[in-house]
Amino acid sequence: MSQEGSSTKMHRARESSRSSACRDLEVPPDLITGGREGSKAETNPTLAKAQGEPQASVLSIFLLELAARAGTLGSAPGVAKGGAAMREARVRKMALGWLGGLLWVGACTGGDTGWREVATAELAPSEQRQRERALAARDALKSRLLAELGAAMERSGAAGAIEVCRQRAPILAEEVAKQHGVRIGRTSEKLRQPQNASPEWALAAVRAKRGSEVDFRGPDGALGLLDPLRIAPLCLFCHGAEEQIDPLVRAKLRERYPEDRATGYALEQLRGHVWVEVPPER
């Protein structure tokens, strides 16, 4: 609900949604991509799409090779004692290890949504128009939310405004979506309202707490926009450090959101994002 302007910085193409999804896991990029990620592939959606596969095949080859090598080692002096059963156990153990690695990498790159992060400057003219619509919808949602929140806080204080937020936020999002012909919502990696879960295409960037605007190209000509929301002084009433939140507000939050994860923020910290999904132009 903050109003600070959003910058239209050029995004580093290197930060594809896939690599940001994996940043936390600290998987070397070569392992994820099989070392095949070229600069072209990073910006070309067709190539990027084809990248889903190589890491699986590279790892399977490793897996087979290791299994084969374990078989040979098994017959070396000293190891040979255990005979076939031991050899088999070794092969199984090593294979399992690699399988685990494969699954790990799979979890990191998997769940392919068909959406790709794309640098703003590389958007086609029709996509630029979609983006303009996304920005207009974002501005509308932010200003309406802020207006209602401000009025509610003036009328009934922060504790009362929680209820307004709870009931009005989804309605406002729905109204803006209809008026602008988009899908729109707010989300965060630390949710207060579980219904504000991020759409799948934005999930990795939300989790990576991306602090500037990010554009996404969808599989069927849709365009996605993810826009950061930072903590302004007003937000601290309901998202600030627990001990600084008014006890009445704290009690109300606990009652309404027993699973609340959205407190403990400081000024200027990233609180979450607005996401917008614009369908293809007809």
Ligand code: HEC
């Ligand atoms: C009066 C209390 C209150 C204030 C002030 C407030 N919020 Fe919230 N916020 C809520 C409540 C309640 C929700 C959950 C309901 C909803 O709005 O969807 C929420 C949800 C959110 C969400 C959606 C993600 C989630 O955790 O569910 C974001 C993002 C957010 N707030 C950001 C902000 C920002 C940025 C500000 C300051 C401009 C702010 N809020 C001010 C009470 C508040």
